[in-house]
Amino acid sequence: MALWIFSFCIMAIEAWGYVYFFDTFLKKKDAGRLQRCRYIVLYPAVVAFALSVKYVGSMGIKVMLAVLLLAVFCGLFYRTDWKQSIFFSMLNYSLLFLTDILLLLTENVLASKDKLCALEYDFLYIPMKMVWILLLFMIRKIWKGRSNFRELSCKEWGVFFMVPLLTVASMLLMYFCYSGERKVQTAYLFLSVGLIFINIFVIELMQGILEKEELLRESALAGQKKESQLAHYRDMQAVYERQGRKMHDYKNQIRTVQVLLKKGDTRAAAALAERLTESISVEMAAVSTNHPVVDAVLNQKFHAAREQGVSMTFRVGDMGGLRLNEEETVILLSxxxxxxxxxxxxxxxxxxxxxxxxxxxxxxxxxxxxxxNPVVEKVEVTEGTGLSNVKAVADKYGGDFAVSCNAEKFQAVVML
Incomplete structure (x- = not known):
């Protein structure tokens, strides 16, 4: 009975460590009460897994099932895709397996055992888990909250995946090819320590790449800000020029109204005045969203499009509570x-x-x-500066940005 209680305590520590590790790297989903119960969900799953794998003979299958369980947990509770789920699940389980093997090797070397078996003294399981927890604390200290993993290319993910795969393969090799020779045991011991440091180094390397990508994105955003300011000045100049032309037209139309009134043709004068009023209303504000920056951008683009023979239809709501700052608003819309x-x-x-x-x-x-909007032909969607900056704004707020195009139309959607 005491052994069962002790085992459940060990699994409770493991479940807590899994959650702590994933919280370090991944953003939690907005799942309400379920999000606060992720530990309560994972703990019985870990217990059920431990009881069921006793009937699985192959250690390789056990490792694969453990990684699959953790990946499913990530998909349910964290905002992540399958690559991130599998990678961090493998990394997490690898570190746990490595620390277990490290202390098993240490105990077996000291006791000169011929097989890599369980610890002879149950109380030594506690130091094994404590070493793993210390590693997690160290990783949390190293990691600076860089969680924008979408910036990593498929090639970079492929390189990172090689490390946990190599780690799992090495662990299984040590497990199946264990030798009682002191030199082999010592070599495995140093290999375990080396693999732990390699996994931590990969985390540090990933953070460096993400920091570099963030700097590049900020540089691109700075460039976009300058372009947006120049575009704003050009738009304002165009507005002034358009207002000058309109004022000239309005003066002529007002004179015409005066002439019609002098001739007594009040019906024609009233009709012309009504059309003039409608024209001024459309010219002043085609769109109103209760947000000055949004209104400025949408109205500028509306008039710029109309001058080139392009129409715009709007379905807009109240943007008074928009959380984007002015620069991000201009980048996103423009x-x-x-x-x-x-x-x-x-x-x-x-x-x-x-x-x-x-x-x-x-x-x-x-x-x-x-x-x-319609297109002349299918447009090849590329990561140009404009689309990259829109994606950067979406990523900053944990949103989604998607584009689609066929031979007839192009559509871009941003959800924040």
Missing amino acids: NLLDNAIHECVKVARQGRNAVIHVKLVQEGGKLIFSVR
Whole structure:
């Protein structure tokens, strides 16, 4: 009975360590009460796993099942994809397995045992788990909260995956090919220590790459900020020029109204005055969202598009509580609208109807910004500066950015 209680305590420590490790690297999902119960969910799963794998003879299958269990747990409780789930599950279990083997080797070397078996004294399991917990504390200290793993390329993920795979393969090799020779035991002991440091080094290397990517993104955003400021000045100049032309037209139309009134044609004068009032209303504010920056960008792009024969339709909501700052708002809206206008100008030159459909609303606590426009031909979606900066804004707030294109239309959607 005491042995069962002791085993359940050991598994409780393991479950806590798993959660602590994943919390270090991954962002938790907004799952409400379920999110606060992730330890309560994982602990019985670890117990059930430990009881069931007793009937599995192959150690390799046991390791694969353990990694699968942890990967499923990651997918349920953390905002992660399958690559991250499998990688961090393998890394987590590798560190636990390594510390177990390290102390097993130490005990076996001291006792000169011929087989790598369980510890002779149960109380030595506590130091094994404490060493693992200390490693987790060390990793938490090293890691600086860089969790934007989307910046890593497939090639970089492939390189990182090699380390936990090599670690698991080495652990299984030591387990199946254990020798009673003191030299082999000592070599395995040093190999275990080396693998632990290699895994920690991989974490440090990953952090360095993410820091570099963040610096590059900030540099790109700074460049985009300068471009946005220049574009703003050009837009303001265009607004002044357009206002100057409109004022000249308005003066002529007002004179015409005066002439009609002098002639007594009040009906024609009233109709012309009504059209003039509608024209001024549209010119002043085509869109109103209760956010000055959003209104400025949308209205500027609306007038710029209209001057080039491109129409815009809007479905907008109240943006008064928008959490983006001014720079991010300009980057998000301007890049996608500029791309849409650029493509629609080509469509208009072919004599086709060029209409940009814009949706900007806040639904269910999320900001949804969608731009849909026709194209001349299917556009190859590339990671240009504009789209990269939009993606950077989406990533900063843990949102999603998706684009799609066929031979008829292009659509970009951002959800924050």
